[in-house]
Amino acid sequence: MLQITPLGGLGQIGMNMMVIETAQDALIIDCGVMFPESKNLGVDLIIPDFSYLQKIKHKVRALLLTHGHEDHIGAVPFLLNHLQTKIYGSRFTLALLKHKLTEHGKSKTKLHVVQPHELIQAGCFKIEFLQVTHSIVDGMGIAIQTPMGTMIHTADFKLDDHPYHGRSITLQKFKEYGKKGVLLLMSDSTNVEREGKALSETKIAHEIEKICKTAKKKIIFSVFATNIRRIEQMFEIALRLNRKVVLSGRSLETNVPIAIQEGFISKKAASVLMDLDDLDALEPKKTMIICTGSQAEERSALARIAIREHRLIQVEKEDCVILSSRFIPGNEKAISDLLNNLCRQGADVYYDKVADVHVSGHAHASELRRMIGAVKPKYFLPVHGEYRHLVRHSKLAQGMKIKKENVFVCENGEPLIFHDVNRVQKGQKMNLERVFVENEGLDDLKLDVIRNRKKLSFSGIVFVCLVRDKKTKKLLSPPYIWTMGVFDEVQHAAFLKKAHHYIFQVADQYAGPSTDFSEEVRLQTRRFFKRKTGKKPIVKPIVIDI
Ligand SMILES: [Zn+2]
CATH class of the missing domain: 3.40.50.10710 (Metallo-hydrolase/oxidoreductase)
Incomplete structure (x- = not known):
């Protein structure tokens, strides 16, 4: 059995991470971050969910890094909090990573620089890094010889026949693998919507x-x-x-x-x-x-x-x-x-729109066809792209005579299982959470925290403080109400007065040994505010028995 599990980058742009495993050994390809669409909620970074890797960490033999972009190496310092493994990458990729690890107090982490075409053995896998052209220097695709056949991951790439300084990287190595037979090609989908080829x-x-x-x-x-x-x-x-x-x-x-x-x-x-x-x-x-x-x-x-x-x-x-x-x-x-x-x-x-001052680092459709034509894989898995990019790339591959049933569109957490070379199917989708990071990685934020921040920014918060007699559970004084982000308290003083009165009645009605007192005050207060503002603020009752 051989399993490919995307933990990031499939169904989204960024946060790329892929696991390839047999029963005994596993490899990780890339470990990137994604930047939040809006910084308003205080999130600095989004990193992959490492919970699956924690389960299989005993068999992880290596982390292979394709290039130095943040969406490929940015989450490595966070991964190292969960598992230790050998880290391989090109000279420039690892130079950038070293700087990042030093910032995270992990400067002693050992990094293994690989040269293009150098062979590495990691468990049962034999790995070769293949030079590719991209918008960062020293980018590499990866060929992995597995017990079931060769798998090629293009990483982010483009084909530039006229690169700056004539440093052209050809498809020769990919073609050589293609001639020997490739079981699976995983290829960059970012620019599949753009026809033709990119400017040089x-x-x-x-x-x-x-x-x-x-x-x-x-x-x-x-x-x-x-x-x-x-x-x-x-x-x-x-x-x-x-x-x-x-x-x-x-x-x-x-x-x-x-x-x-x-x-x-x-x-x-x-x-x-x-x-x-x-x-x-x-x-x-x-x-x-x-x-x-x-x-x-x-x-x-x-x-x-x-x-x-x-x-x-x-x-x-x-x-x-x-x-x-x-x-x-x-x-x-x-x-x-x-x-x-x-x-x-x-x-x-x-x-970009008014002058030719930029060209993308990702292959356009005709370059993607050339890659598939060079590798001639039996199976095809589009990677690095939003869902529509993956679907479009899968159709492009079918147009290159790869059998429809051999082309798979998987999203993050959806494994592709090779029972044998002729029997491949999607496995059950894992539940992956997005992990939000703030304060330079001091804290992992759970989704609940983000939801609450969204809610707070939308409707504000109301605190209700109630002081009761600890024996009779009767209120000893009128409630104190304090709002934040709901409305201007001075302008709405009359409403607040009514709210005091209403909550006082509710509190009186539910006074007693009932354990639901606090919850009842919360619900009734929220309803009362909704009638006024049309929104349900977060309500926090504070009940003090003295
Ligand atoms: Zn990149």
Whole structure:
């Protein structure tokens, strides 16, 4: 028996995690986080539910990391609170992870750097990491030889025939496995809705350089801090245009030195780098600022620049601002406000919709077809995508002559069970909870807490304090009512007076040894407030017997 269990990333974008197991051994592929749609409820991160892994932790032989994006490595420090295993990944992936683990007080964790095409044995599995192109350097797909056959996980990938600096990664290795026979292909579905193929990084680099050449004053370039290849492009453009580069944004200030140290940005290109505090000494036309905040994240460098709250950087008329990333769904309104603010200040603003300043790191439909054509798997499981992406990718695979009954659409917690090479079926879906993290991981928040926070923000809270005689259980004084977030207490003083009177009557009516006294007060108070406000606030009775 062999079982594939997705614990994240199937039916959603982000929080990628997959388990492959036999009766004796198990492997984990990736361990990522997801960012909440809204920070309003105080949630910093969402991480996978590790309860299934806790049950099988005795047989987990390795954690394989495909690349250094947060949705693939971000939850590793949390996983290590539950189990210890060997961690494998490429040089850059593990350099980023090491920094993250140090921040979490886990700097002593041993990490195993793998080279492309190096073979690793983990339990009964033989593993090979395969280089892929993605929007972060050093990304890897994974080929796993299992007792039942070879399984290939593409990880996040795209095919770029004209990558920047000509560092093309071909499908050759995937084809070699395809020739030998592949049992299962798990492939990235993120961009399956986009037909054709993505623009090449070389084309993007040329377009960005063209824009930079026309810039009269400062260039402010906003990008994801993990997009090292594009940051390197900007360093080289700055070198050619005789500009100096300063960085603004915590993640950039962390990742760029790691990339330079690991040789992913050349020392020559990095020679343009200056300290942000020296910005004043630079003429605007000799300046390039690379910053975070292309998604208008609150408190990010670009968000602060746009509202003139950045300590050192101000936008001026004729500055050139480039947002080199796509607008992630859910962030459009914030990005739109940010663009408006930058335009108001007279900047020339370039972004995805108006100029070729960004290309996605995920394969479009025709590239996905090429991957399936190279690997020629017997079975196909689309991964990394919302449900509609998975369904569309499954149809694309059927169009590539994979038998309909051999293509599966699974969501998180839905295992795929290989009884033998000819008998594969979906298992019973596990109940997985989303685990919410706040305070940098000091606390795990349960779903109930989030529900209560939502409720509090929607309808507020009412405290009712009742003091009773401990023997007779009769009220000794009128109830004290205190509301928060329900309405303005001064404006609604008359209603509150009525509420006092009503609760006093209720309390009197239910006074006695009944244990339901508190619950009855809660229900009656909630009903009374609903009649006034149309909403049911949270009611907390506090009963003191003296
Ligand atoms: Zn990625």
